[in-house]
């Protein structure tokens with residue numbers, strides 16, 4: 414297992430401007446100055462930053478994460494504008510990641526952003542990129558991309574926050590490779606999930622923010638959904654936690670420790 418919190422000795426101190434900017438979250442005892450230093454030293458990859466991953470990337474940027482790697486294929490089209498909060502009408506026809514990087518840099522000039530206008534499964538050096546991350550947020554609408562990213566996380570022992578939604582149904586959990594249930598343990602079948610599926614921006618945004626919050630927990634203290642599936646019924650406004658069991662015979666993570 415690769416996931417561990419960095420000690421104070423391994424982290425650079427905060428600059429005065431960082432202390433001032435993040436004062437309201439540093440005052441939260443569970444996070445504190447040490448947590449803020451951990452965030453500032455952390456790198457996260459966000460796979461697709463549309464309605465779901467966009468708010469996750471924005472929340473991580475605003476929280477003061479050091480570096481974001483953005484991966485999203487294709488060019489912006491009109492029907493995406495009901496939910497993609499890092500995009501604008503002016504960006505129609507342009508690449509998603511380039512545009513998202515510009516939006517985030519306008520919010521936070523000192524954020525390091527690495528945009529890739531392609532899908533994770535098109536990245537030749539995906540394993541190398543994921544190995545350099547402290548956490549990965551999986552928010553793609555296709556199983557192909559999720560499985561590919563998941564494999565890279567298992568290979569490199571990188572923690573992965575898995576967030577998915579369709580209509581008013583949403584789920585969130587964290588995978589610590591070799592320690593907790595992996596994506597394959599939790600969902601052995603792809604379940605016939607097909608595009609296009611319904612998306613209301615507010616549902617995707619709320620789940621994206623929760624994914625970022627779980628990533629912040631993981632980077633600064635301890636993940637709260639490692640091996641626990643959070644199910645959110647956004648219509649009834651109810652949440653349920655379900656324990657996930659690791660399958661010792663799992664073809665994906667069975668041999669990992």
Ligand SMILES: [Zn+2]
Pocket residue numbers: 594595596597598599659660663664665666667
């Ligand atoms: Zn597994």
